[in-house]
Amino acid sequence: MSSPLLSDAFRARPLNLNHKIVDLSSVEILPDSHAWTFEANKYNSSCRGNMSNLESIPIIDLNDENAKELIGLACKNWGVFHAINHNVPKNLIDEVELAGERLFSLPMHQKLLVERTPNSMSGYGVVRISSFFSKLMWSEGFTIVGSPLEHAAKLWPHDYHKFCDTIEEYQKEMKNLASRLMGLMLGSLGVTKDDVKWVGAKDEPKERGPALQLNSYPPCPDPNRAMGMAAHTDSTILNILHQSNTSGLQVFRGDNTGWTTVQPHPGALVILLGDLMHILSNGSYLNPLHRAFVNLTQHRLSMVYLHGPPSSVKISPLPQLVDHHNPPLYRPATWSEYLGIKAQYFDKALTTIRLRNEFMDTDDDDSVKID
């Protein structure tokens, strides 16, 4: 039997948006459709509300001899870090950024030639999680799954090779980096890549291939009342994010600390752990809630490589991390199944697959208590 495609998850749960895509570059006054009311609630405070939190995410040199341990600490305490010495050529990053800028600056009628359909993952459109919110986000996105050829040929019928070559080269670099990071993260959990058969498995067919998300945040006439991308966790193992020189990404650090802004760090890539890494680590590695804000004058672009497991693999807590004292916290699910659950339950998705361990140890003796 063939394994499920990632896009199946989307086909099963079409994106039902009643809003038309708005050309944000021509809007002078924030429309009601994009005006968010921020409650004093922890997840939904104004993006600008907590700028006094000056903590910054860890910066990890991947060539450091202690990289594995440092990554382990960052994953436990933050679920996000800056990676330097990642070996991805700067000129390639710059080229992808230019390719993204070229795409988003096309006139709207051209971008709509590759509009994401309600039941597909790839193409141009609003953020997919928009269906969970009554207000629209101040951003536009373009998702590439596998080869960008089909869409690029529609956008630039006579001149699509350069775009495709650049994107494919970047996907290759991202795949290598993700594999290196997986080795370090598994190592920090006391597991080797060889223990986990699917890590480093052969390429999957193109349609299940690497996914890249380009996000564009145009300048906004009223940034304090707008939201670039609403708070969410990523439904992947890990994401590798590059943000242009403009800040916007924030991670949630818990009730007492609130939101921390991830200031762009020259030459660094942001590594964000997703829900599937939280599951693999049996809850010990964080999958941080994050969001993006916008600003009055600067355009911001982010490029996010989405790293997930092969589609046929059922993800569950790594057996090496599970024992009588540490029962598995989540039931197994493939990436595609999990995306389907996320598309239905959004921020309750993990709770939905959480196992209710009836017998929990209270302390080190062998007594058990019924939950």
Ligand SMILES: O=C(O)CCC(=O)C(=O)O
């Ligand atoms: O633009 C950003 O910094 C955040 C993007 C993001 O979280 C996503 O695409 O999942």
Ligand SMILES: [Fe+2]
């Ligand atoms: Fe995200």
